[in-house]
Amino acid sequence: MTDTAPQTGELNVLCVGNAIVDVLSQTDDATIDELGMVKGTMALIDAEQAEALYARMSPGVETSGGSAGNTAAGLASLDAKCAFIGRVRDDQLGDIFTHDIRSIGVEYATPAVTSGPPTARCLIFITPDAQRTMNTFLGASVNLGPEDIDEDMVARAQVTYLEGYLWDRDEAKEAFLRAAALAAANSRMVSLSLSDPFCVDRHRDSFREFVSNHVDILFANEDEITSLYQVSEFDEALQHVRQDCRIAALTRSEKGSVVVAGDEVHVVDAAPVDKVVDTTGAGDQFAAGFLSGLTRGKDLATCAHIGGLAAAEVIAHVGPRPQVKLADLVAANLGG
Amino acid sequence: MTDTAPQTGELNVLCVGNAIVDVLSQTDDATIDELGMVKGTMALIDAEQAEALYARMSPGVETSGGSAGNTAAGLASLDAKCAFIGRVRDDQLGDIFTHDIRSIGVEYATPAVTSGPPTARCLIFITPDAQRTMNTFLGASVNLGPEDIDEDMVARAQVTYLEGYLWDRDEAKEAFLRAAALAAANSRMVSLSLSDPFCVDRHRDSFREFVSNHVDILFANEDEITSLYQVSEFDEALQHVRQDCRIAALTRSEKGSVVVAGDEVHVVDAAPVDKVVDTTGAGDQFAAGFLSGLTRGKDLATCAHIGGLAAAEVIAHVGPRPQVKLADLVAANLGG
Numbered sequence: 001m002t003d004t005a006p007q008t009g010e011l012n013v014l015c016v017g018n019a020i021v022d023v024l025s026q027t028d029d030a031t032i033d034e035l036g037m038v039k040g041t042m043a044l045i046d047a048e049q050a051e052a053l054y055a056r057m058s059p060g061v062e063t064s065g066g067s068a069g070n071t072a073a074g075l076a077s078l079d080a081k082c083a084f085i086g087r088v089r090d091d092q093l094g095d096i097f098t099h100d101i102r103s104i105g106v107e108y109a110t111p112a113v114t115s116g117p118p119t120a121r122c123l124i125f126i127t128p129d130a131q132r133t134m135n136t137f138l139g140a141s142v143n144l145g146p147e148d149i150d151e152d153m154v155a156r157a158q159v160t161y162l163e164g165y166l167w168d169r170d171e172a173k174e175a176f177l178r179a180a181a182l183a184a185a186n187s188r189m190v191s192l193s194l195s196d197p198f199c200v201d202r203h204r205d206s207f208r209e210f211v212s213n214h215v216d217i218l219f220a221n222e223d224e225i226t227s228l229y230q231v232s233e234f235d236e237a238l239q240h241v242r243q244d245c246r247i248a249a250l251t252r253s254e255k256g257s258v259v260v261a262g263d264e265v266h267v268v269d270a271a272p273v274d275k276v277v278d279t280t281g282a283g284d285q286f287a288a289g290f291l292s293g294l295t296r297g298k299d300l301a302t303c304a305h306i307g308g309l310a311a312a313e314v315i316a317h318v319g320p321r322p323q324v325k326l327a328d329l330v331a332a333n334l335g336g
Numbered sequence: 337m338t339d340t341a342p343q344t345g346e347l348n349v350l351c352v353g354n355a356i357v358d359v360l361s362q363t364d365d366a367t368i369d370e371l372g373m374v375k376g377t378m379a380l381i382d383a384e385q386a387e388a389l390y391a392r393m394s395p396g397v398e399t400s401g402g403s404a405g406n407t408a409a410g411l412a413s414l415d416a417k418c419a420f421i422g423r424v425r426d427d428q429l430g431d432i433f434t435h436d437i438r439s440i441g442v443e444y445a446t447p448a449v450t451s452g453p454p455t456a457r458c459l460i461f462i463t464p465d466a467q468r469t470m471n472t473f474l475g476a477s478v479n480l481g482p483e484d485i486d487e488d489m490v491a492r493a494q495v496t497y498l499e500g501y502l503w504d505r506d507e508a509k510e511a512f513l514r515a516a517a518l519a520a521a522n523s524r525m526v527s528l529s530l531s532d533p534f535c536v537d538r539h540r541d542s543f544r545e546f547v548s549n550h551v552d553i554l555f556a557n558e559d560e561i562t563s564l565y566q567v568s569e570f571d572e573a574l575q576h577v578r579q580d581c582r583i584a585a586l587t588r589s590e591k592g593s594v595v596v597a598g599d600e601v602h603v604v605d606a607a608p609v610d611k612v613v614d615t616t617g618a619g620d621q622f623a624a625g626f627l628s629g630l631t632r633g634k635d636l637a638t639c640a641h642i643g644g645l646a647a648a649e650v651i652a653h654v655g656p657r658p659q660v661k662l663a664d665l666v667a668a669n670l671g672g
Binding site for chain 2: 026054055057058059060061062063064073091092093096099100101103104118119319321323
């Protein structure tokens with residue numbers, strides 16, 4: 001096992017989220033309907049549902065995932081210094097998650113729990129249109145609480161990045177709020193990803209309050225941002241969010257992204273992709289690219305370009321984390 | 337968990353081998369050298385070595401593997417009826433192996449052991465030339481013994497297919513010999529894959545004896561067959577093997593395959609591949625294609641063609657099992 005001695009030094013980003021191993025499998029639209037899933041979204045399932053659903057699933061490929069974990073992996077691939085906080089169990093999937101995130105140089109020291117539910121897994125059904133439909137059994141992730149948020153780590157990070165999915169559990173939400181409070185107390189930035197339109201539905205009021213009062217950099221896709229403000233048009237949501245937080249980076253799939261920061265607005269085209277294979281991790285990698293640029297002093301349009309390049313890489317293959325060195329990809333496309 | 341009630345009915349093939357989950361990761365030639373591995377071969381490692389090596393490995397993708405298990409998956413993808421015998425533990429990797437093989441319709445009833453070492457894993461390093469270098473921790477596989485060979489299952493199968501790797505352990509070798517004896521007693525065919533040139537080196541004399549006396553269909557690549565007969569030229573090995581067993585299907589990577597059966601000889605070109613990505617499972621899928629044809633009355637040249645198509649599919653992507661329906665691929669290329 002990799003050394004877990006306390007580390008020091010400035011971090012670009014600290015990512016906090018659910019520590020999840022993904023089980024990826026190809027399926028068809030009929031199966032999505034038959035199993036009662038809503039394509040393109042994430043549903044929380046319990047252990048029994050996970051077993052029943054897995055029994056209906058084709059052979060899978062297992063790979064480390066989790067929204068904020070994927071973002072940490074993207075940041076590492078961009079040579080940004082980053083750390084991850086999230087909880088696994090001391091089981092085989094936990095070993096896989098821990099190995100994968102440490103082996104790319106992400107600082108990860110949350111101890112594995114030694115009892116209770118197993119490491120979280122997400123059963124991901126990929127349809128021929130490259131959409132992913134996710135079913136998450138949170139397992140050991142539910143053990144993440146405020147005591148896991150290390151103040152020193154938050155203080156060392158320019159940005160503390162939080163996935164919206166944490167809001168689904170009271171303990172994790174407390175961890176989330178503690179991380180945000182510590183970041184503010186240390187004059188550091190707080191970033192939030194809205195994660196999923198259903199997640200926004202479940203927590204709209206508290207998300208609105210949190211975005212207004214605590215978020216410096218918000219990430220959301222079109223469905224999420226229109227759900228947050230309960231509007232039907234993207235542009236309406238845009239006008240709302242401009243009032244609400246310092247920087248909002250809004251992704252629109254093949255239409256690219258829009259970044260608003262007060263009076264500053266950038267509309268940036270998507271990076272070209274030969275063939276979209278699996279959209280799992282697209283938003284996570286956009287956030288990685290964007291934050292990698294932002295924490296190294298790039299202008300907002302460049303941050304969005306880097307985010308777009310990182311997202312384009314991950315949707316061209318199966319799996320939620322980069323398969324090439326993103327720093328090289330960015331250097332080849334945008335220069336050093 | 338899938339139903340494990342006894343099944344009945346004719347099987348095309350019963351595959352017997354080590355039940356292994358693969359951990360696949362990209363690497364470079366320098367790392368292969370630095371870690372003291374011999375490119376393109378398989379080494380057996382113990383639990384401690386597995387941990388040390390895993391710590392040096394890049395992030396991995398986990399997927400069900402094992403030579404005979406991969407062949408069973410290929411046969412299922414070709415709509416052949418097949419079964420698998422091999423041992424996992426009752427752990428997460430064991431669940432993954434069991435789920436994956438059953439979900440494609442392979443009959444698999446070997447009970448998971450409830451104590452002892454964990455499910456076997458194979459750490460596979462893929463170099464840019466698409467070669468795979470394998471390090472196998474046999475784990476729970478070592479619990480496979482002669483008592484696991486179900487006579488009824490052998491009697492139902494036209495061919496019992498055995499991976500040479502089983503020869504590495506006395507208990508598994510006994511299982512292997514029992515399966516071969518039961519097949520002969522039931523007037524069924526026995527097939528052997530030589531698996532690896534080092535495996536052949538370790539067991540040359542007993543392999544020679546077994547091939548001469550018990551094998552109806554032998555699979556080997558060029559390195560393995562020249563090692564078996566301790567000759568330097570492929571053609572020399574060919575002359576030897578013609579005397580030794582009823583059918584020998586010899587694979588030569590991009591040079592295609594040669595099938596000999598007494599006076600009958602076929603030299604069959606390899607199926608074209610756009611880009612070779614990962615050769616893991618190439619031999620296993622060739623065997624699947626060949627046996628699928630043979631057990632459905634196809635002539636030997638057609639069997640070799642089907643084998644070549646199955647091998648070409650698996651080397652075009654990462655992972656040792658087919659990602660498309662091989663039966664469709666064969667129908668498109670060779671007709672129904």
